[in-house]
Amino acid sequence: xAKIIQMAVMLGSSKLGHGAFGFDERQADSTPVPQMxxxxxxxxxxxxxxxRTHYDILIIGGGAVGSGCALDAATRxxxxxxxxxxxxxxxxxxxxxxxxxxxxxxxxxAISRLDVAAFRRVRCSLQERSHIGKLAPHLSQPVPxxxxxxxxxxxxxxxxxxxxxxxxxxxxxxxFQYLSADDxxxxxxxxxxxxxxxxxxxxxxxxxxxRMCLSVALTAAxxxxxxxxxxxxxxxxxxxxxxxxxxxxxxxxxxKKYSIRAxxxxxxxxxxxxxxxxxxxxEAKPLCTRSWxxxxxxxxxxxxxxxGVFDPHTPTGRSIFFLPWQGHTLVGSxxxxxxxxxxxxxxxxxxxxxxxxCVKHFVTPNFDVRRCDVLAVxxxxxxxxxxxxxxxxxRFKNHxxxxxxxxxxxxxxxxxxxxxxxxxxxxxxxxxxxxxSPLRKESVTxxxxxxxxxxxxSPKMFIRLVQDxxxxxxxxxxxxxxxxxxxFKVAVSADSSGKAWPIVGKRLHSExxxxxxxxxxxxxDFACTLEDMVARRLRVAFLNVQVAEEILPQVANIxxxxxxxxxxxxxxxIRQTRTFLNSQMGQLTKESAxxxxxxxxxxxxxxxxFAGQFRQMDENNxxxxxxxxxxxxxxxxxxxxxxxxxxxxxxxxxxxxxxxxVNLYEFLLLMSAIVQGNTEYLRYARLYLDHKKQMxxxxxxxxxxxxxxxxxx
Numbered sequence: 001x002a003k004i005i006q007m008a009v010m011l012g013s014s015k016l017g018h019g020a021f022g023f024d025e026r027q028a029d030s031t032p033v034p035q036m037x038x039x040x041x042x043x044x045x046x047x048x049x050x051x052r053t054h055y056d057i058l059i060i061g062g063g064a065v066g067s068g069c070a071l072d073a074a075t076r077x078x079x080x081x082x083x084x085x086x087x088x089x090x091x092x093x094x095x096x097x098x099x100x101x102x103x104x105x106x107x108x109x110a111i112s113r114l115d116v117a118a119f120r121r122v123r124c125s126l127q128e129r130s131h132i133g134k135l136a137p138h139l140s141q142p143v144p145x146x147x148x149x150x151x152x153x154x155x156x157x158x159x160x161x162x163x164x165x166x167x168x169x170x171x172x173x174x175x176f177q178y179l180s181a182d183d184x185x186x187x188x189x190x191x192x193x194x195x196x197x198x199x200x201x202x203x204x205x206x207x208x209x210x211r212m213c214l215s216v217a218l219t220a221a222x223x224x225x226x227x228x229x230x231x232x233x234x235x236x237x238x239x240x241x242x243x244x245x246x247x248x249x250x251x252x253x254x255x256k257k258y259s260i261r262a263x264x265x266x267x268x269x270x271x272x273x274x275x276x277x278x279x280x281x282x283e284a285k286p287l288c289t290r291s292w293x294x295x296x297x298x299x300x301x302x303x304x305x306x307x308g309v310f311d312p313h314t315p316t317g318r319s320i321f322f323l324p325w326q327g328h329t330l331v332g333s334x335x336x337x338x339x340x341x342x343x344x345x346x347x348x349x350x351x352x353x354x355x356x357x358c359v360k361h362f363v364t365p366n367f368d369v370r371r372c373d374v375l376a377v378x379x380x381x382x383x384x385x386x387x388x389x390x391x392x393x394x395r396f397k398n399h400x401x402x403x404x405x406x407x408x409x410x411x412x413x414x415x416x417x418x419x420x421x422x423x424x425x426x427x428x429x430x431x432x433x434x435x436x437s438p439l440r441k442e443s444v445t446x447x448x449x450x451x452x453x454x455x456x457x458s459p460k461m462f463i464r465l466v467q468d469x470x471x472x473x474x475x476x477x478x479x480x481x482x483x484x485x486x487x488f489k490v491a492v493s494a495d496s497s498g499k500a501w502p503i504v505g506k507r508l509h510s511e512x513x514x515x516x517x518x519x520x521x522x523x524x525d526f527a528c529t530l531e532d533m534v535a536r537r538l539r540v541a542f543l544n545v546q547v548a549e550e551i552l553p554q555v556a557n558i559x560x561x562x563x564x565x566x567x568x569x570x571x572x573x574i575r576q577t578r579t580f581l582n583s584q585m586g587q588l589t590k591e592s593a594x595x596x597x598x599x600x601x602x603x604x605x606x607x608x609x610f611a612g613q614f615r616q617m618d619e620n621n622x623x624x625x626x627x628x629x630x631x632x633x634x635x636x637x638x639x640x641x642x643x644x645x646x647x648x649x650x651x652x653x654x655x656x657x658x659x660x661x662v663n664l665y666e667f668l669l670l671m672s673a674i675v676q677g678n679t680e681y682l683r684y685a686r687l688y689l690d691h692k693k694q695m696x697x698x699x700x701x702x703x704x705x706x707x708x709x710x711x712x713x
Contacts, residue, residue, distance in 0.1 A: 034075050034077075034223065034440070034444055034448065034449065036219075036222040036223055036452070037222065037223060037224045038222060038224070039222070040218055040221055040222055040452075040524070040525075041221055041226070042524075043228055043229075043526055043528070045226075046221070046226040046227055046228045047228060047251065047258065049081075049226040050081065050226060050228070050249075050258045050259075050260050051258065053079060053081070053226065054079075054261050054262070054263075055079045055080060055081045055226075055246075055260065055261065055262035055263070056073070056078040056079045056080065056262065056263050056264065056434070056436050056438075057069075057073050057078055057079070057080050057081070057262055057263065057264045057265075057266060057427070057430050057434070057436070058080075058081045058082075058083070058246060058247060058260055058261075058262035058264070058265045058266070059073070059080070059081070059082045059083075059266045059268055060083055060233050060247060060265065060266065060267055060268060060269055060276060061084060061267065061268035061269035061270060061273075062082055062083070062084025062087075062088040062089065062090075062213070062217055062227070062229060063084075063088075063089060063091055063092065063093040063213060063268065063269075063270050064089070064093040064209075064212075064213050064216070064414070064416055064419040065268045065270075065411055065414050065419050065422050065423055065426070066082060066084070066266075066268035066269075067082065067088060067089075067213050067214075067216040067217040067220065068216055068419045068420055068422065068423030068445075069082075069266055069268055069411075069423040069426050069427055070082040070216075070217060070220035070225045070227060071216050071217075071219055071220040071223065071225075071423070071445060071449070072420075072423045072424055072426075072427045072443050072445050073220075073225070073427050073430070073438075074220045074221075074223035074224050074225040075220075075223050075440070075443075075444050075445060075449055076427065076431075076438035076439060076440045076441075076443065076444070077224075077438050077439025077440060078427075078431075078436060078438050079224075080220065080224065080225035080226070081225065081226045081227075081260055081262060082217065082220065082225055082226070082227040082228070083227075083228050083229075083231040083233065083247070083249050083260070084227075084228070084229045084230070084231065085230070085231065085232040085233070085252070085269075086229065086230065087229045087230065087526075087527075087528070087529070087531075087532045087535075087536055088213055088214050088217045088227075088229050088526065088536070089209065089210045089212075089213030089214060089536055090532075090535075090536065091270055091271075091272075091380065091381075092270055092271065092380040092381055092382060092383070093209060093210070093213045093270075093416075094209055094210035094213065094380075094535070094536055094542075095209075095295070095378045095379065095380030096209045096380070096416055097295065097321065097323060097330060097332060098206055098207060098208070098209055098323065098325050098330065099143075099204050099205065099206055099323065099416075100129045100132055100133075100140060100204065100205030100206065100207055100416055100417050101125070101129070101204050101205070101415075101417055102122060102125045102126040102129055102165065102168075102169065102204065102417065103121065103122045103125040103126075103417070104161070104162075104165055104202075104204075105312060106118060106121060106122050106125070107119075107122045107161060107164065107165055107168075108161060108312075110122060111160075111161065111164070119168070122165075122168060123168050124418070124421065125415075125417045125418060126165075126168055126169045126170065126173075127170065128417050128418055128420055128421055129204075129205045129417055130170045130173075131420055131421075131445075131446045131447075132205070132207070132212075132416075132417075132420060133205065134447075134450070135420070135445065135449065135450060135451055135454070136207070136212060136215060136450070136451045136454055136484075137454055137457060138453060138454055138457045138480065138481055138482075138483075138484035138485075139207050139208055139211055139212050139215065139451070139481070139482075139484075140205050140206065140207040140212075141205070141206060141207075142174060142203045142204070142205060142206070143203065143204055143205070143206040143308055143323065143324065144201050144202075144203055144306075144307045144308065145201065145202055145203070145204055145307070145308040145309065145310050145321075145323075146179075146184065146187060146188055146199050146200075146201055146307055146308065146309045146310070147162075147199060147200040147201070147202060147309075147310055147311070148184065148191060148196060148199050148309065148311050149196070149197045149198045149199055149200065150195055150196065150197060150313070150315065151197055152197055154197070154313075155178070155197065155198060158200055159178070159200070162176045162200055162202055165202070166202075173203070174203045176200050176201060176202035176203070177200070177201050178198060178199075178200055179198060179199045179200070179201060180198050181193065181196045181197060181198050181199070183199075184196060184198060184199035187199075187201075187305050187307050188303075188304070188305070188307060188309055189304060189364075190302070190304075190363040190364055190367050191309075191362075191363065191364065192362070192363065192364050192365075193364070195315055201307070204308075205417075206323070206325065207416070208326075208482070208539065209416060210535070210536040210539065210542075211482060211536075211539075212416075214525060214526075214536065214537075215451045215452060215453065216451060217526075218452055218525060218526070219449075219451045219452045222452055227526075228249075228251075229526055229528065229532075230251065230252040230253055230528050230529075231249040231250070231251055231252065231258070232249060232250050232252055233247045233248070233249050233250075233276065233279075234248050234249065234250050234257070235247070235248045235279060236248075236265070236276075236279045236280055236406075236408070237259060237260075237261060238406065242406060243406050243407040244265045244280055244404075244406045244407055244408040245261060245262070245263075245265075246259065246260050246261035246262050246265065247259075247260055247262075247265060248260075253528055263434045263435075263436060264407075264409060264430040264433065264434035264436065265407075265408045265409070266408075266409045266410075266411065266426060266430060267280075267404075267408055267409065267410040267411070268411050268426070270381070270383045270412075271288060271290045271381040271382070271383040273287065273288045273383065273410055273411075273412050274286050274287060274288050276408075276410075277404060277408070277410055280404045280405070280406045280408045281404060281405050281406060284404070284405075285386075286386050287385060287386055287400065287402060287410060287412050288383050288384070288385065288386065288412045288413075289383075289384050289385070289386050290381040290382065290383060290384065291381070291382045291384060292379060292380070292381055292382075293332060293333070293379065293380065293382065294332065294347045294351035294352075294355065294377060294378070294379035295330050295331065295332040295355075295377070295378055295379070296330075296331050296332070296352060296355050296356070296374045296376070296377050296586070297328050297329070297330060297331075297374070297375045297376040297377070297542065297543055297544070298328065298329045298330075298331055298373045298374060298375065299328065299329065299373055299375065300324070300327055300328060300329060301329075302322055302329035302331065302359075302373075303322050303323070303324040303329040306324045307324070308321065308322055308323040308324055309321065309322040310322075311362065314358070314361070314362055315361070318333055318358055319333055320332075320333050320358045320359070320362055321333070326539060326543060327543075328375065328543050328544075331355055331358075331359060332355065333354075333355060333358055346379070346583050346584055347377040347378060347379040347584070347586055351377065351379060352371070352374055352377055352586070356369060356371065356374070370651075372651075372658050372659045373659070374586065375543065375544045375545065375546070375659075376541070376542055376543060376544060376545045376585050376586050377585065377586025378542060378584065378585055378586065383412055383413055383414075384398060384412070384413055385398070385399060385400040385412045385413050398413045398414070398415075399411065399412060399413030399414045399418070399422055400412050400413060401422075401425060401426055401429050403429070403433055407433065407434075409426060409429055409430055409433065411426045420445055420446065421446075423445070424443040424445065424446070427443065428443075451484075452484075452486065453483050453484025453485050453486040453487075454484050454485070455484075455485060456484075456485035457480070457484040457485045461480045461485070461487070462476040462477045462479070462480040462481075462487075463476075464488075465479060465480065465487060465488070465491055468491075469491045469494070469503065469504050469505075470501065470502055470503025470504055471491065471494075471502050471503075471504060471505045472501075472502045472505065472513075474513045475502070475505050475507070475513045475515060477513070478513035478514070479491065479513075479515075479518075483521075489521070490515075490517050490518060490521050491504065491505075491517075493517045493520060493521070494506075494515060494516070494517035495516060495517065505517070508538070508540075508551045508554060508555065509540070509547050509550065509551050511544075511547060512538075512540055512543075512544075512547065514538045514540060516554075516558055518537065518538060519533060519537075519538075519555055519558040519559060519562075520558065520562055521537075522537030522538070523559060523562040523563060525537060527559070528563075529573060529576070529577070530552060530555060530556050530559065530573040530574065530576070530577040531576065531577045531580050533555055533559060534548045534551070534552065534555060534577065535548075535580070535585075538555075541580075541581060541585050542585070545581045545585045545586055546658065548581055548585070549578060549581055552574050552577055552578065553574060556570045556573050556574055557570065559573075602668065602672055607668060610667065610668055610671045611664060611668070613633055614664050614667050614668075617629045617633065623663055623664070624658060624661040624662065624663055625661060625662060625667060626660060626661045627647075627651075627660055627661060627662065630662065630667065630670060630671075631647075633671075634671075637671075647670070650669075650670055650673045651670070
């Protein structure tokens with residue numbers, strides 16, 4: 001034990017961080033701070049630059065690592081280009097758990113093996129968390145996480161791990177504390193008391209991943225990089241020696257082709273990296289494997305005190321986490337099944353039900369976990385290097401930078417906690433292999449660089465927005481924590497609300513702090529499609545898909561004025577974005593639309609009668625009617641007083657897919673149960689289906705080894 005703690009202290013002797021993560025401004029080196037060269041260029045300006053510029057480095061892939069490479073290269077003075085086939089951060093980078101973790105579970109593996117290399121990796125993650133906190137203080141903040149203790153003997157083990165974790169972290173990192181079982185229940189009342197001995201509370205970092213990725217790319221552009229989203233590489237350009245010397249990219253909005261030439265090409269396309277490597281060498285062996293994980297979004301009351309929960313050892317044997325994020329709760333598991341189809345990025349109903357089952361077995365039985373509490377679902381691939389002889393020297397190798405046979409650099413692996421240091425390593429390799437001549441040989445992103453909007457920001461900056469512009473507090477806080485000091489630009493362009501209060505800031509929806517002025521700003525921030533806007537400029541698609549669908553026409557009309565869309569283009573954008581919401585954000589997960597598990601116990605005549613009534617109530621053809629409408633319908637059918645408690649139980653047994661409303665199938669089941677008195681039939685049908693699902697789901701998918709999964713949540 002003493003040896004382990006001594007090792008942790010030795011490895012943690014370098015103390016860096018920011019705020020809750022320990023950054024000390026006095027320890028920054030004397031490297032001159034590079035100045036941003038220009039205001040943010042437009043997409044059109046970058047396209048024109050592609051035609052005439054011969055770049056030092058071309059990065060393909062605008063995710064976390066690709067955007068990080070662009071920022072690192074541009075701040076060193078290299079001529080940099082970045083292209084992304086979809087939108088910045090549209091892949092795995094926007095579908096994370098939103099944590100900037102230090103690798104607590106990685107530490108568990110390191111302690112069990114006394115692996116110095118693994119300890120160094122945890123130390124690096126903790127330092128990188130503090131670097132990111134300095135890079136973008138407005139986008140990252142600490143979040144308290146509850147770690148339940150189920151048995152008395154777990155308490156000293158968890159204490160030892162958290163103590164080592166804290167010793168390895170930067171000085172100013174918040175410490176952890178122990179809570180009794182009663183105190184833990186006050187913080188998180190939904191925990192099962194009989195399975196709880198106590199709990200620890202520790203702190204991790206949290207951020208808005210899509211906004212972070214976008215900010216990194218936009219900051220790179222201000223430092224001189226030419227960046228462009230919706231630019232798909234169709235082929236690699238090779239010189240007379242057969243080496244890669246650029247790429248031909250197709251603008252997905254216009255169909256125009258651009259030949260972009262560069263001394264070094266970096267493949268940072270994540271889990272699709274092998275596809276690009278095949279363009280370099282048709283016989284290239286796979287370098288990347290993938291794991292899949294899904295996250296469901298649930299209401300705020302699943303994290304009542306804005307405290308997350310992470311349990312790596314639940315009584316059922318699976319790990320689970322609850323994380324508060326932007327007024328909602330993210331729920332996921334670190335178990336990650338493998339070997340899924342390549343192009344399939346859609347969450348399934350099986351994913352949803354699997355996570356809901358985890359929640360039901362984790363929280364107290366008195367808490368009613370419902371399918372309708374799932375407001376959004378998303379899933380993403382995590383790219384990992386293929387295990388090979390070259391990686392055999394360490395089981396903790398979760399990234400690889402490889403120079404291909406035709407001199408293209410490929411980077412595979414990494415997490416949000418390590419994106420900056422991976423970008424630094426990749427650019428170092430590009431300088432070395434490409435014989436480049438940067439103005440600065442060393443990276444400046446760790447100490448001397450801040451993202452656009454970080455300078456001049458403070459946690460209390462939102463007060464100025466309230467006082468000077470007359471904004472509502474939640475809107476002002478949202479703008480401050482999203483745009484940093486650039487929030488004032490958004491406030492200046494905001495329209496009058498037409499009310500006595502707030503004075504400016506027309507909301508797009510009453511439940512969210514997003515305002516119309518953000519749509520205009522989003523277009524300036526390279527949003528080209530309606531999906532770009534509702535998913536990654538405004539995070540509403542990741543928080544509540546029903547609200548996202550509701551505001552589509554309003555957002556599309558604002559974008560149309562900025563981008564000169566025709567009526568046909570507006571309709572096309574709305575149609576395509578609805579398809580995105582249905583398929584990738586959980587509006588209609590696979591199987592859920594067609595899966596009618598409980599037979600409807602009605603005659604054909606009765607079905608026609610109730611279906612006709614449903615259509616009359618659904619005047620706007622939304623496919624749903626409210627529960628209030630259902631109650632009124634029951635009264636017209638002879639139910640004098642609607643049995644509210646009975647209806648609650650019926651809605652639970654039906655397991656409706658939306659809050660406060662039902663679709664036609666659910667409406668028919670509701671009417672069958674209450675109006676016709678078939679409640680017992682419905683209960684037995686649900687019990688049978690639950691039993692059948694448990695029997696079929698006894699075999700869990702293949703689980704990713706923790707030492708290969710990045711070590712975090």
